[in-house]
């Protein structure tokens with residue numbers, strides 16, 4: 001663990017050293033964070049049984065146990081609104097002038113999903129609301145935009161939502177890595193949970209590893225190629241991070257990676273230690289990352305939300321980590337990636353929601369293979385005719401159906 005609390009950054013590099021914020025400009029970062037997910041859970045044991053393969057390919061090989069699935073009256077808007085409602089209930093709306101909604105699984109080509117959330121939560125009209133898109137990177141892109149807004153005016157707060165339904169074609173390599181979840185968090189100056197340091201490592205390369213044309217409900221992916229593209233992007237973002245004032249590998253206490261499946265993070269950590277630190281074997285890398293896995297193993301891939309669920313798992317774990325540095329690596333296929341670091345704030349535990357989060361996992365309704373198959377197509381691409389949805393969700397918000405091409409939402 002790092003003991004150096006006096007790390008400084010170059011003059012004018014951003015919001016000052018988060019660990020020494022008292023002597024410099026106020027650091028900004030995450031004040032509060034919560035998640036929501038779909039109504040159903042599907043154990044990968046059912047999928048393995050149907051496929052006639054050993055379930056340990058999923059439980060151990062890719063490190064996934066279950067996936068969440070939305071009910072037909074749920075989608076990214078209802079999940080995002082449910083997560084954001086928890087943030088508003090605790091913090092109010094004072095100072096929030098921007099709502100950023102990050103998603104890969106957008107429900108409209110024009111209107112931001114955030115505007116529907118804005119209406120459902122009855123937020124003040126004096127708010128700018130935007131959707132960000134770059135595959136799984138969109139959530140971290142939104143976080144960086146939020147930090148920029150807060151740096152410009154530390155009185156302002158930004159509500160960020162990252163929500164996705166990850167859906168691949170049946171009987172493809174991606175099928176066991178589907179999932180659904182939303183994370184909402186509040187970005188502000190002088191935060192109580194995570195202060196984000198100014199150095200950023202960024203990397204873009206035009207690669208065709210995972211994409212979803214407008215006419216498709218399901219993503220297309222070149223699975224093995226995407227793993228290599230992720231690892232190359234990690235190395236690229238890490239070197240850019242170091243070239244822009246980032247701390248040494250050994251000064252970072254925890255690593256939180258985008259987790260399309262949790263084993264991907266293990267591969268990434270092995271690669272990063274080869275590049276930057278003392279090379280770790282797979283088992284040691286897995287042990288070092290284990291506190292970040294709990295939620296994603298149960299929820300499946302949630303694209304933009306996945307990295308934040310890794311962070312939430314670390315926060316909600318029994319580790320006591322005030323003052324420690326967390327390195328974040330976000331990867332959005334296509335591909336854009338970023339590495340940056342945040343510092344856990346003293347007293348962060350007073351702001352957690354551990355029981356609430358465990359309750360959300362437990363409240364899901366388990367389903368078997370036939371029901372999973374029936375739910376798999378989803379509703380949004382084929383929704384060209386009017387329809388109403390069955391009432392299923394336990395979320396405070398419902399997707400009610402489609403009328404004259406408009407999606408209808410309401411309180412449950």
Ligand code: CAA
Nearest residue numbers: 054056057060061062136173174223224226227230260333
């Ligand atoms: N017990 C234990 N382990 C087993 C096993 C068993 N019975 N059977 C197989 N395994 C192991 C294999 O040895 C392998 O381990 P290693 O990766 O350590 O070699 C692991 O299980 C997976 O087996 P396969 O490589 O045969 O699996 P696959 O080819 O069927 O699927 C995948 C792997 C291609 C990555 C697939 O999960 C996929 O297509 N996923 C979707 C794409 C994806 O998530 N890519 C990640 C990077 S892109 C990104 O991050 C953006 C995003 O969110 C999509």
